[in-house]
Amino acid sequence: MSSEPSPFLHSLLKAELHLHLEGSIEPATLLELRHRRGEETATLAEVEPLYQFTDFAGFLLAFKDITAHLLTPDDYELITYRLMERLKSQNVLHAEVTVSAGVCLWRKQDFAAIFEGLERGRQRGERDFGISLLWIFDAIRQFGAEKAQRVLDLAIQFRDRNVVAFGIGGDEIKGPPELFAAVFARAADHGLHLTAHAGETAGPESIWGALNLKAERIGHGLTAEQDPELMDELARRQIPIEICVTSNLRTACCSQLAVHPVRRYFDQGLMLTLNTDDPAMFRTSIVEEYQLVQEHFSFSNDHLRELARNSFEASFLPTEKKVEFLNIFDGATVRG
Secondary structure (H helix, E strand, O other), X not given: OOOOOOXXXXXXXXXXXEEEOHHHOOHHHHHHHHHXXXXXXXXXXXXXXXXXXXXXXXXXXXXXXXXXXXXXXXXXXXXXXXXXXXXXXXXEEEEEEEEOHHHHHHOOOOHHHHHHHHHHHHHHHHHHHOOEEEEEEEEEHHHOHHHHHHHHHHHHHOOOOOEEEEEEEOOOOOOOHHHHHHHHHHHHHOOOEEEEEEOOOOOHHHHHHHXXXXXXXXXXXXXXXXXXXXXXXXXXXXXXXXXXXXXXXXXXXXXOHHHOOHHHHHHOOOOEXXXXXXXXXXXXXXHHHXXXXXXXXOOOHHHHHHHHHHHHHOOOOOHHHHHHHHHXXXXXXXXX
């Protein structure tokens, strides 16, 4: 990008809705985890290669390698706290953070203990930085529906402790949405919100499938514009689309910035939010995402205010809390 982000971009109040906890681990934090384990000679130069990849398959492998360093509840407490510290610096008031519970189960970790670490980190971050944070539990779709049911069991178990939603991510081709109809129906029956990665690496049929699952938000949605009927449906229903521009470029799901659909989606009336996805792995921040669309797609400050307001409107916050944040946002906009 051509310059430092403007004061307006820093001061703009924001929420972030598509944000993976494990993908937020900065190399310096990963090094800190290694030092905690007695690897005192480990260096940043050894850690950095874990963050290098050229496509979506490489990204999934990098994500797997980075999460392999998360061994104890204290590790999860640390990365949650560090994430909230960075969100504070970006003027984020609220975040809905996805935890790869499916990966924890795959590694046969004690998830109940891990969740206590997550909550300790959240509570410390809320106290020290004043940030609201809710959890989304994510099932790895290529692991299949049975494994997803186990992730849902955990989401139901911790439903009254800031777990607000259930979702699926991972390989859309190997785990099409139709496999998860029973899982999503059960999640809804237990009062959980529903979200799904869709149209990131698969076509518009994947987004239709997510809508058939009654997903309330769509992660990425890159391929929606291949189907005019789908675009009309998304615009009519105002289904929030969690846009992650830098992520799409780094995973090569989008070939180049110039062809990214973010501006076309906005102009066609879709409800968009801007997000970082895996900020440490993609070397970005939420402020930089706003700057990116302003510099390359001519989003005005008023457009960016609309996107930022969408981020609160599309949240899974309880109604009264959502109204409270929207009032804060609108009050700050008037003063600004």
